Amino acid sequence: MCGIAGLLHPDAENRSRVVGRMLAAVRHRGPDDDGLWTGENCALGHARLAIIDLSPRGHQPLSNEDGSIWVVLNGEIYNYRELRSRLIARGHRFKGDSDTEVLPHLYEDYGPDFVTHLRGMFAIALWDKRERQLVLARDRAGKKPLFYAPIPGGIAFASEMKALFSVPGVDLSVRPQGIHDYLGFGAVPGPDTIYTGIRRVRPAHVLALDTDGDSAETPYWSLSFHPKHRIGRHEAIAGIEDRLREAVRLRLRSDVPVGSFLSGGIDSGLVVALASRESSTRLRTYSVGSDDSAFDERDLARQVAERFDTEHTEFVITTPKADEIPHIVAHYDEPYSDPSMLPSFAVAKRAAMDIKVVLNGDGADEVFAGYRHVVAARLLSQFDRLGCSPVRAAIAAMMKAAPPPAQGRTRYQFLHRFLRAFASNTGDRFQILTGDGMNEEEKAALYGCRRTAITDLLPSWRLIEHSAISDGPLGPLDRMLEFDFHFLLGGDHLVKMDMASMAYGLEARSPFLDHELVEFAAHLPEDYKLDGKTTKPLLRALAEKLLPPDVARAPKRGFEIPLQRWMQQDLNTLLRETVLDSRSYAMTHFDPQATRALIGGTGRDAKRWSGIAWTMLCLEFWWKNYMHSVLPVAADARRSAGPLRIAV
Numbered sequence: 001m002c003g004i005a006g007l008l009h010p011d012a013e014n015r016s017r018v019v020g021r022m023l024a025a026v027r028h029r030g031p032d033d034d035g036l037w038t039g040e041n042c043a044l045g046h047a048r049l050a051i052i053d054l055s056p057r058g059h060q061p062l063s064n065e066d067g068s069i070w071v072v073l074n075g076e077i078y079n080y081r082e083l084r085s086r087l088i089a090r091g092h093r094f095k096g097d098s099d100t101e102v103l104p105h106l107y108e109d110y111g112p113d114f115v116t117h118l119r120g121m122f123a124i125a126l127w128d129k130r131e132r133q134l135v136l137a138r139d140r141a142g143k144k145p146l147f148y149a150p151i152p153g154g155i156a157f158a159s160e161m162k163a164l165f166s167v168p169g170v171d172l173s174v175r176p177q178g179i180h181d182y183l184g185f186g187a188v189p190g191p192d193t194i195y196t197g198i199r200r201v202r203p204a205h206v207l208a209l210d211t212d213g214d215s216a217e218t219p220y221w222s223l224s225f226h227p228k229h230r231i232g233r234h235e236a237i238a239g240i241e242d243r244l245r246e247a248v249r250l251r252l253r254s255d256v257p258v259g260s261f262l263s264g265g266i267d268s269g270l271v272v273a274l275a276s277r278e279s280s281t282r283l284r285t286y287s288v289g290s291d292d293s294a295f296d297e298r299d300l301a302r303q304v305a306e307r308f309d310t311e312h313t314e315f316v317i318t319t320p321k322a323d324e325i326p327h328i329v330a331h332y333d334e335p336y337s338d339p340s341m342l343p344s345f346a347v348a349k350r351a352a353m354d355i356k357v358v359l360n361g362d363g364a365d366e367v368f369a370g371y372r373h374v375v376a377a378r379l380l381s382q383f384d385r386l387g388c389s390p391v392r393a394a395i396a397a398m399m400k401a402a403p404p405p406a407q408g409r410t411r412y413q414f415l416h417r418f419l420r421a422f423a424s425n426t427g428d429r430f431q432i433l434t435g436d437g438m439n440e441e442e443k444a445a446l447y448g449c450r451r452t453a454i455t456d457l458l459p460s461w462r463l464i465e466h467s468a469i470s471d472g473p474l475g476p477l478d479r480m481l482e483f484d485f486h487f488l489l490g491g492d493h494l495v496k497m498d499m500a501s502m503a504y505g506l507e508a509r510s511p512f513l514d515h516e517l518v519e520f521a522a523h524l525p526e527d528y529k530l531d532g533k534t535t536k537p538l539l540r541a542l543a544e545k546l547l548p549p550d551v552a553r554a555p556k557r558g559f560e561i562p563l564q565r566w567m568q569q570d571l572n573t574l575l576r577e578t579v580l581d582s583r584s585y586a587m588t589h590f591d592p593q594a595t596r597a598l599i600g601g602t603g604r605d606a607k608r609w610s611g612i613a614w615t616m617l618c619l620e621f622w623w624k625n626y627m628h629s630v631l632p633v634a635a636d637a638r639r640s641a642g643p644l645r646i647a648v
Contacts (some may be wrong), residue, residue: 002060003029003047004072004125004146004274008134008209009154012043019045021444021637022156022163026305029074029159029502037061037070040129041211042134042388043156048074050504052080057096064104065093068095068129071107072101074159075144076509077123078250083117107135112206115220118514119250121524123201125157134460138275141363141513142203142490145498149198155209160499161198163335165630171197172630177457178618179335179589183446184437186615187492194334194622204511205492221515223485223525225478225522236528237541239520247514248274251359257430258509259284259351262304262312266536266543266552267361268371269304269512273546276308284355284520288315288347292562303548313354319560319570329618330625332499336380336417337618338492339563339611344500349617352504362497366484368554369529370536373433373600374380374480376418378530380429382421396423404605413607430483436611448591463487477526485518541549559637568601568609575599575613578620585623586616 007015016038023034032049037044046060063070071491077083077447080099083106085387086093090266092105099120105115107126115124115137123146126135136157138146146155151169164170167580178194192198201207203222228237249270252258258274262268276283285305289298305312308343320342327334328345341517349414351358399420405413421432431437440459455605462481472490501508511517521529524538531537535556543552579599586595601609 002049002072002074003027003159003163004123005045005047005072005158006072006125006157007043007151007154007156007405008041008211009039009043009151010145010211011153012041013038015043018156020165021042023047025163025166025252025459026160028159028505028544031505033059035060037063039070039127040133042070044070044125044127049104049356050256051076051506051507052253052255053098055096058098058100060100060292062098062101069107069126069404070102070129071100071103071124071126073103073122073124074146075120075124075139076251076253076507077102077122078253078514079116079119079604081253087189111139112208112218113220115608118181118316121509123159125304134209135218136201136207136209138201138205140204141485141494141518142509142532143494143498143513145495146201147193147198148201149195149209161193161195162630163263165200165393165633166636168634170634171195173197173636174626180443180457180507181460181463182335183464183615184336184431184439185492186435186437188334188336188613189460189463189491191488192263197350200594200600202418204484221483223518223522225482228525229520229523231234233528233538233541236524237538238317240538241542243514243517243520244270244511245274245278247511247517249278250514251279251509251511253356257284257354258283258359259286259355260310261347261351261508262287262301262552263308263361264300264304265361265540265554265556266547267364267512268359269301269361269547269551270364270539271359271361272304272310274309274511282394283308283310283504283508285310286347286351286358287312288343288350289314289316290343291318292565295560295562297554300548300551300554313350313402315346315350317343322574323621325617325623326621329621330629331503332495333447333630335619335622336495337357337615338496340612341500342561344496345503348501348506348508349504352501352506356505357509358501359509360497361512362493362508362510363489363518364536364539366481366489367512367518368539369477370539370557371434371484372535374477374484375422375533375535376433377429377480378476380418380422383456392423395419399423405605405607410450413605416605425461428461430487430601431461434484434488434610437504438612442605442612446590446594448594450589450591454478475501475526477530480524481522481529487621491632495628501584522523546565563614564607564610567613568606571617575617579613579616581620583621586620607627 005022027047030049032050033048035046044061061070061072077099080102083102094101121139121143123144124137147161148155149164149170156164156167158164178188182188188194191202205217205219207217209215215408249320260272262272287298287301289296340644405416497508628634
């Protein structure tokens with residue numbers, strides 16, 4: 001795991017200090033070593049977190065035998081040993097034993113299709129001197145981030161946006177559409193970012209750019225749900241166990257100790273169960289609890305740790321101090337408000353004191369139907385057959401008049417959300433079922449007298465419908481799983497964990513996102529993946545075999561915090577002072593009266609309000625960082641560029 005940065009530019013050989021500034025911004029991702037290679041038209045930089053081949057032979061950038069192909073990698077190639085053996089048999093010669101060194105040789109043989117042979121998580125930048133072509137690639141699920149920005153004469157790229165802030169010529173103006181979408185989702189959906197001039201390389205895509213300014217972004221993988229496996233349920237469970245065991249085994253490949261997060265749920269529990277059996281050393285596990293018993297699963301995590309004799313560490317997260325939240329939000333470089341980023345940062349910080357590599361259960365919910373909204377989606381599909389436009393319109397009108405739920409997770413709250421979803425279109429329905437973000441009407445009301453500011457803005461639900469990429473018809477469950485995988489997982493949850501773990505130089509590996517396991521699960525019949533109202537029935541059956549009964553049968557609880565209490569009590573003063581400040585983003589870009597009413601929370605579903613209020617608070621912390629840090633960094637970079645200035 002590392003940080004990468006670089007330039008494609010006619011004067012790249014003289015831009016080393018620009019790339020040096022970029023690397024300094026992502027040094028936390030790779031504190032062990034750094035490297036820089038410059039050639040005609042291209043410069044590649046690398047901040048290394050040494051995991052495989054700790055010797056100087058693992059130093060990056062790395063090349064093939066004749067130096068015609070250079071590469072930097074952020075991530076891990078888990079099947080590098082198998083690939084290396086095949087390449088040696090084909091005549092390739094290696095200098096060291098790192099996973100990165102297979103990449104230039106693999107590219108020699110297969111060109112841009114080399115990524116189809118990789119089993120891992122990765123963001124890759126590769127320079128082909130013969131073709132004068134820069135190749136940028138991301139892994140299938142999008143675990144590893146990769147951003148790029150056009151600059152006069154070329155492009156700059158990096159693992160995090162903060163590395164691009166110091167590159168003169170990058171357009172850092174804020175996209176109003178990005179703010180609009182953030183209010184709905186709590187994150188800025190890709191491939192765009194909050195900044196006009198910065199974009200993401202898409203997951204499962206290769207972006208090729210040449211020195212003539214031509215570019216092409218090509219998908220190399222897609223999640224397919226057809227054809228369905230014709231196997232029995234017990235065979236399906238055995239197939240999952242075999243593939244998950246192999247995925248865990250591959251992710252234990254490391255020249256440094258590997259540990260695991262342990263939440264108390266079945267996902268991380270299964271990973272620990274298999275890892276403890278596959279590991280040659282005693283596994284370290286890490287759990288974070290809450291001072292609110294409703295959100296504390298440490299007792300369940302402890303049962304797993306005891307069964308598998310792990311070296312277990314647990315601690316409690318309490319109400320964050322006023323300066324903690326701004327620090328974490330600023331780390332994401334754009335507005336981001338998933339509340340579980342707080343415990344994610346906390347547990348990553350603690351684990352990084354002992355280890356460099358940690359396993360987690362990310363992806364299990366999105367792949368194996370672990371969220372309650374998949375149950376609602378299937379039920380809604382049955383109601384859809386009975387519904388018609390007048391019925392939907394009547395229910396929509398009724399829901400506007402219905403009193404909002406006073407508390408979350410009550411029968412009335414579930415019914416209220418279900419009926420709102422029934423009366424909505426596909427994109428709005430996904431938003432309603434999966435989150436507590438603002439809908440289009442609520443956002444319009446927030447703009448109020450400034451409504452002209454949103455005349456050209458598109459509804460955020462369009463992004464959900466655009467994320468449906470599978471060919472052919474899908475059942476309601478598979479369609480929701482497709483949305484979850486491409487949108488919820490790639491656009492939010494993986495962003496959260498990558499930034500939280502890499503803030504402390506900790507590599508997080510996710511066995512459930514092994515693409516062979518993902519593909520196997522996608523092709524299973526819908527009825528196997530969702531059995532009535534029980535989420536993740538296949539993983540629960542496996543958990544009954546491997547985990548303590550209390551853990552296997554426990555109801556699902558997310559990686560949550562007592563956000564409602566915080567917004568109403570502990571952090572309410574901070575919320576009001578920050579959002580209602582006369583210089584805040586909200587008070588200068590939204591309608592002040594509407595903003596005050598929103599933060600007041602009167603007449604709103606208390607659970608939804610707490611999520612929306614948190615989203616507004618995080619927006620303000622990003623805005624302060626943008627005004628007081630991002631823009632000054634960009635200005636300093638322009639001033640210091642001198643005769644090497646990239647921008648005009």
